Amino acid sequence: MSTKVVIKQSTYFDSVSLMSLSTKANQIEGVEQAVIAMGTDMNKEVLKNVGLLTPELEAAKTSDLMIVVKAATDELCESALIAIEELFKKKGGSKSATEIKYSTIDSAAASIPEANLAVISVNGAFAAREARKALENDLHVMLFSDNVSIEEEIALKQFAHEKGLLMMGPDCGTAIIGNVALCFGNAVRKGNIGIVGASGTGSQEVSVRIHDFGGGITQLIGTGGRDLSEQVGGIMMLDGIKALEEDEATKVIVLISKPPAPSVQEKVLAQVKSCKKPVVVYFIGGEETAVLEAGGHFAKTSKEAAIKAVVLAGANEDELNKRALNWPLIEEVRAKLSPEQKYIRGLFCGGTLCDEAMYLAMDKYEDVYSNIQKKADYKLKNIHESKAHTFLDMGDDDFTNGKPHPMIDPSTRIARFLEEAKDPSVGVILMDFILGFGSHEDPVGVMLPAIIEAKAQAAKEGRHLEILGYVLGTDLDTPNFDEQVKKLMDAGVTIASSSTNAGLLAREFVAKGE
Amino acid sequence: MYIQALSGDAGFLERLARANFSGTVHSIFERTINLKCSENGELYTIGNHQLDNAPNTLIINVKGFSELGLSVNAPVITKEDSSLVMGANIRIWTQQATKWEGELPSYPCDIEGVDILRRNVAFTKNYVDVYGKTGGMKMSSQPANPFEKEMSRMLIQRAGMLSDDLANKRIESATQHAISLIGLGPGLTPSGDDFLVGLCSVYKMQNISSCLSCPFFDEIVRSSQALTNEISAITLKKAAHGQVRESLNDLLSCMVSGSTEELVPVLDKIIGIGSSSGTDILLGILCGLERNLEAGGNVCLPKS
Numbered sequence: 001m002s003t004k005v006v007i008k009q010s011t012y013f014d015s016v017s018l019m020s021l022s023t024k025a026n027q028i029e030g031v032e033q034a035v036i037a038m039g040t041d042m043n044k045e046v047l048k049n050v051g052l053l054t055p056e057l058e059a060a061k062t063s064d065l066m067i068v069v070k071a072a073t074d075e076l077c078e079s080a081l082i083a084i085e086e087l088f089k090k091k092g093g094s095k096s097a098t099e100i101k102y103s104t105i106d107s108a109a110a111s112i113p114e115a116n117l118a119v120i121s122v123n124g125a126f127a128a129r130e131a132r133k134a135l136e137n138d139l140h141v142m143l144f145s146d147n148v149s150i151e152e153e154i155a156l157k158q159f160a161h162e163k164g165l166l167m168m169g170p171d172c173g174t175a176i177i178g179n180v181a182l183c184f185g186n187a188v189r190k191g192n193i194g195i196v197g198a199s200g201t202g203s204q205e206v207s208v209r210i211h212d213f214g215g216g217i218t219q220l221i222g223t224g225g226r227d228l229s230e231q232v233g234g235i236m237m238l239d240g241i242k243a244l245e246e247d248e249a250t251k252v253i254v255l256i257s258k259p260p261a262p263s264v265q266e267k268v269l270a271q272v273k274s275c276k277k278p279v280v281v282y283f284i285g286g287e288e289t290a291v292l293e294a295g296g297h298f299a300k301t302s303k304e305a306a307i308k309a310v311v312l313a314g315a316n317e318d319e320l321n322k323r324a325l326n327w328p329l330i331e332e333v334r335a336k337l338s339p340e341q342k343y344i345r346g347l348f349c350g351g352t353l354c355d356e357a358m359y360l361a362m363d364k365y366e367d368v369y370s371n372i373q374k375k376a377d378y379k380l381k382n383i384h385e386s387k388a389h390t391f392l393d394m395g396d397d398d399f400t401n402g403k404p405h406p407m408i409d410p411s412t413r414i415a416r417f418l419e420e421a422k423d424p425s426v427g428v429i430l431m432d433f434i435l436g437f438g439s440h441e442d443p444v445g446v447m448l449p450a451i452i453e454a455k456a457q458a459a460k461e462g463r464h465l466e467i468l469g470y471v472l473g474t475d476l477d478t479p480n481f482d483e484q485v486k487k488l489m490d491a492g493v494t495i496a497s498s499s500t501n502a503g504l505l506a507r508e509f510v511a512k513g514e
Numbered sequence: 515m516y517i518q519a520l521s522g523d524a525g526f527l528e529r530l531a532r533a534n535f536s537g538t539v540h541s542i543f544e545r546t547i548n549l550k551c552s553e554n555g556e557l558y559t560i561g562n563h564q565l566d567n568a569p570n571t572l573i574i575n576v577k578g579f580s581e582l583g584l585s586v587n588a589p590v591i592t593k594e595d596s597s598l599v600m601g602a603n604i605r606i607w608t609q610q611a612t613k614w615e616g617e618l619p620s621y622p623c624d625i626e627g628v629d630i631l632r633r634n635v636a637f638t639k640n641y642v643d644v645y646g647k648t649g650g651m652k653m654s655s656q657p658a659n660p661f662e663k664e665m666s667r668m669l670i671q672r673a674g675m676l677s678d679d680l681a682n683k684r685i686e687s688a689t690q691h692a693i694s695l696i697g698l699g700p701g702l703t704p705s706g707d708d709f710l711v712g713l714c715s716v717y718k719m720q721n722i723s724s725c726l727s728c729p730f731f732d733e734i735v736r737s738s739q740a741l742t743n744e745i746s747a748i749t750l751k752k753a754a755h756g757q758v759r760e761s762l763n764d765l766l767s768c769m770v771s772g773s774t775e776e777l778v779p780v781l782d783k784i785i786g787i788g789s790s791s792g793t794d795i796l797l798g799i800l801c802g803l804e805r806n807l808e809a810g811g812n813v814c815l816p817k818s
Binding site: 012013014015016018019020022023026032033034035037038040041042043045046047049050052062063068122123124125126147382384411415419449453 | 541543544545546576577578580581644645647649655656658659660661664665668694695696697698699700701702703704706740741742743744745778782788789790791
């Protein structure tokens with residue numbers, strides 16, 4: 001065994017960052033133990049007790065940060081320390097030497113005249129100003145930052161509209177432009193279907209399903225979550241439809257959003273009506289009639305949206321594997337659950353995935369609670385306490401204020417999962433695992449110990465605990481889709497083939513007396 | 515750049531009003547900046563709008579600090595109009611800031627009040643059991659490595675010994691066990707320090723039933739200078755003088771007079787502090803309150 005030490009003098013990181021770095025450092029391949037802690041006497045005493053104290057560490061001061069790595073060989077220690085240093089650099093925002101750094105958007109635009117898009121992720125206080133600068137430099141904008149006022153959003157979108165530019169965001173987390181995923185997105189095939197989405201994970205899901213059904217994407221244009229509000233008026237969605245209508249490569253357009261404000265829906269559907277290309281409309285929980293009257297193709301679920309899009313784009317519907325619900329499996333699970341096990345608990349990283357599963361459950365059950373419920377009576381008053389069927393969007397501000405998103409740091413979801421697993425009234429726990437750019441490097445791996453523990457505990461108590469997992473990703477994504485699915489299956493998790501099927505399976509598993 | 519201060523510790527604002535503050539930037543985080551004051555050597559904090567009021571702290575109207583372009587050791591001065599200038603061009607206006615003066619609530623002195631407190635302590639214990647974060651005083655069922663396991667073991671053991679000493683009025687031994695917690699634990703503010711912040715906040719409540727003498731607190735303040743980092747030491751020092759952040763005052767007020775429904779959001783806010791810091795503080799508070807409930811009536815104040 002070899003132990004290596006680095007002391008960072010007078011270095012402070014906040015506790016959340018330190019714990020997150022420490023967790024990641026312990027997951028580095030080959031590392032038996034990694035410690036990142038302040039150099040206090042008491043912490044040195046702990047190191048002594050576990051046989052890791054060295055003279056170098058003894059000399060550390062209370063304001064110093066101690067990094068200790070124990071691994072089988074010197075080489076493994078060295079490479080782990082390099083990996084930890086990289087983690088610190090990422091935390092500190094350092095960039096690799098191969099990247100060119102510009103101080104301002106103006107200088108970047110002047111130096112790269114062929115650039116036509118700026119991705120902006122800065123403090124919300126400065127985001128609108130930077131976005132305006134980019135638009136003034138004739139750059140389309142994807143604005144990842146949130147905390148931009150609605151007045152600023154309207155002004156930016158109107159300005160972009162006048163200049164014929166796209167203003168995606170603020171708070172736009174997903175886009176695929178020119179086959180490059182920006183921020184959170186999946187690796188999908190290039191094709192002839194264009195998407196305009198106001199829902200991040202909803203757009204990811206539809207793009208992934210299109211890929212799964214053999215289709216491909218031209219562009220995925222994000223709008224930001226507030227675009228279809230009364231105030232903003234859907235400026236970006238309308239411009240997005242227009243851009244895709246003018247794009248020769250795009251044959252079919254898909255719109256994804258939560259139901260828009262009525263006046264905005266009217267405007268969007270008017271544009272759908274005048275659009276020369278077929279438009280599939282997936283407004284989660286929305287009504288069919290108005291869409292059909294506008295000549296659009298209504299989709300009730302994300303899977304239906306993808307199927308309709310690929311068929312409209314030229315696929316032969318009869319040849320599609322639509323991945324029908326597995327009814328023998330449903331019967332099998334129903335038989336394993338006791339009469340008391342009648343509730344679904346959905347723990348989601350993706351807001352739209354949560355929404356879709358919730359709406360599908362609401363089609364069948366009354367008592368469906370959530371932190372994102374629109375029905376006031378069924379909105380959870382205490383988000384830490386589940387009631388009846390509960391669907392939690394754990395990426396919502398309720399859970400992420402001051403903490404990383406669960407797609408990056410899964411600890412909050414792990415703790416909640418273990419609690420739900422103890423509840424004897426729970427029949428099925430449904431979870432999403434999101435792969436792709438921007439996500440956790442091993443979303444399944446971090447949940448596995450908890451899944452195994454919960455399954456074992458339930459078995460000890462003579463209960464069957466049904467865990468239903470949905471892995472959102474493609475065969476082109478990193479980490480490897482098949483490996484992620486296999487890990488779950490090996491742990492006894494049932495796999496759903498889509499967000500839609502996940503919601504349907506969950507609700508059918510717990511149905512009684514049918 | 516001009517930024518408006520929203521609220522601030524009354525003492526800090528008065529110091530700024532007297533133009534009696536100069537120093538340097540000590541450390542920069544996403545939601546806080548610490549300043550080292552040249553006049554008294556203490557650390558002062560500038561916090562973003564998501565943070566609550568706290569001793570030596572000014573809350574300003576920004577979301578984060580990493581993009582402000584400030585660097586450690588940048589000079590900080592006060593202008594005659596009470597504004598605080600950090601680095602080359604960040605100026606904080608303080609004239610409109612609301613003054614905040616934290617005050618710990620009184621420990622209940624009647625049976626009804628003690629019953630409410632007893633009920634809320636039991637509720638909080640269960641709540642921490644279920645929702646408290648592991649990694650510090652609350653041991654994880656799956657520690658990441660032997661270091662974390664040993665750390666939690668030592669924290670729990672030492673806090674237990676301190677608790678026993680307090681229950682049995684062994685003040686000298688309690689002082690030594692309190693000191694043995696300082697600087698022990700992961701995170702920027704070690705878990706042992708956080709536990710002591712919670713404990714001190716209880717024993718500094720007005721009319722506390724089982725009071726501790728000044729040397730106990732003096733020794734914590736003195737030892738913290740050498741045993742923990744400056745950022746944690748100032749928090750501990752203030753707590754030892756009965757000055758804690760607003761959310762802790764709110765929690766203790768709710769513990770002595772609130773319903774369990776009112777307690778839940780306040781507990782959530784505390785548990786959300788840092789990584790495991792909030793949980794560690796809560797465990798310190800619970801330890802202090804339980805020892806006082808066990809002590810029964812008021813054993814400090816002269817009986818009337």
